[in-house]
Amino acid sequence: MIKHDKQKCREFFGWDENERVCLLMGGGEGLLPMAEIIAALQRAALKNLRVVAVTGHNEALAAQLQAKYGATAEIYGFREDVPQLMAGADMIITKAGGLTSAEVLASGLDLLIYKPLPGQEEGNAAFLQQYCGEDSTGLVDIGGVTYRIVDIGMRMLQPHELYRAQGFPEWYIIDQDFRGVKYAKDKQVARCGNAVPPPFAEALVRANLPELCQSKEIAA
Template sequence: MDALILSCGTGGGHNSAAKAIAAEMHMRGHRTTILNPYTLYSQKLAAKIDSTYVSMVQNRPHLFGAVYSAGQMYRKLPCKSPVYYVNRRMIPIMENYLSNHHYDVIIMTHLYAAEIITNLKDRHIELPKTIFVSTDYVCIPFTEETECDAYIVPAKDLVKNYVQLGIPKEKIHPFGIPTDHSFSKTENKEDVRKRLHLDLQKKYILIAGGSMGGGTIKDTMDALIKGFSGRKDVALLIVCGTNQKLYDALASNPAENITVVGYTDDMAQYLHAADLFITKPGGLSSTEAAVCGIPILHTAAIPGCESYNAEFFQATGMSAFCRTPDEALAKATELLFNDEEASAMLQSQQDQIDKFAAAKICQYAESCVWQ
């Protein structure tokens, strides 16, 4: 089987999900192509779309929240969104690409890609089976105006949300968010810490702001650095992602109990090594942590889908959601030293999150092609 996986770099989660699906496909003997569709127009356009999003999230998260809120209001109107119409110009480009490349299935991990495919369908251009994979715990604005053969959603409890917004129930499959095998792998914490040259006796708090180090996570970091200053039994692991400004600020003032990491492809190892994960509530990164099995504290949510992600995780017992840095500090201390509460959170993660989402998505794709 030949699969085309369309994604964009507006946040690391979409590409991570695409890579997880591709890895599973390869294990099953299939061929895959991961493509940012805008690169077919120009590399410059693709880079511009990605960088504009990243800059907004890192520097002006509340502006992103305003844009998301506008999308929520716009979706109530009886017309297609601007996102749909902007992607019209991709019709001849994408049609030409598909006419020169054979694929049995198209899998999309980003809304923009689904909008491009919908434009093609509206022009009655023949396409293989199309599957949209959601990477957030909510039906994000304009998903309902897309036309795909199937929609993969993160959890059964979210099916109602998608149906209410107009997506046919028979098209919805709650397989979960796909994650790389490294996160579900059973690891011995002591062995992982030795590989990462970490202290075997301390409790480690892993702090990250997603691949971009976005949101207002820096305020939470400052509160934790101050709150745990001088303690010999607790250390902080801070992953800055691609946020060089944040990395430079932290690395320029090193402390004895803080380890600062820039961008890493080895996030699974850090999750396996730590005792608590504090992060903004990205859908993919939160799912990866739950698959690893580590207590999660969500904070610094970028207004919009991340707020819904945090609320879903908290409502199902998979994380604690703290709105302020001081609240995060208090809750972090509680989770670090309350084994009963931490164990209950890990059990909720096991009950809610399917570690084999990537496999189920690929199995479904096979059934679509080989039926």
């Protein structure tokens, strides 16, 4: 994993060493009520707080925030240097997505999760609180086997590595659609976080519709 120097990153972005830098991130589509959060932070009038909002591919949100808060906060669209942003920042307000959570763990940022949605996000938030909090050991027991949570720098991985980590088979096509139209690297990465790998889909079907699976196996 590539470790970025915090001081050098802060100097690159023009952040003073006495400032407390708070990132706002909502994934590739900027799925976070950033205007409300920025307004709340500014009403709090926290001393030496710098707010940096990263809206991803949500250009409309970036334009909205720039028009209203551009003079008092930093507003970015899609960035390739998110690891450096995280390395230089002090805290982050974000959603409890799997990839984002892994990236935050790798960066060592203080994490504030915004209203996790029922299902995966609530599960991620509970897991982070139990196993990655200040008092946790970083150990988790699954099926009687003890595992240690480690940093792997998810944003350092190439698209095919991300898909393999997600459970996709090596033969799975990730760089083009069904018409053969090519996807750029950032599009491949954006689609990975919300994708359901075939093993997961198969496990769900076998658990909920075993009679159909049995019929298929007999027919085969």
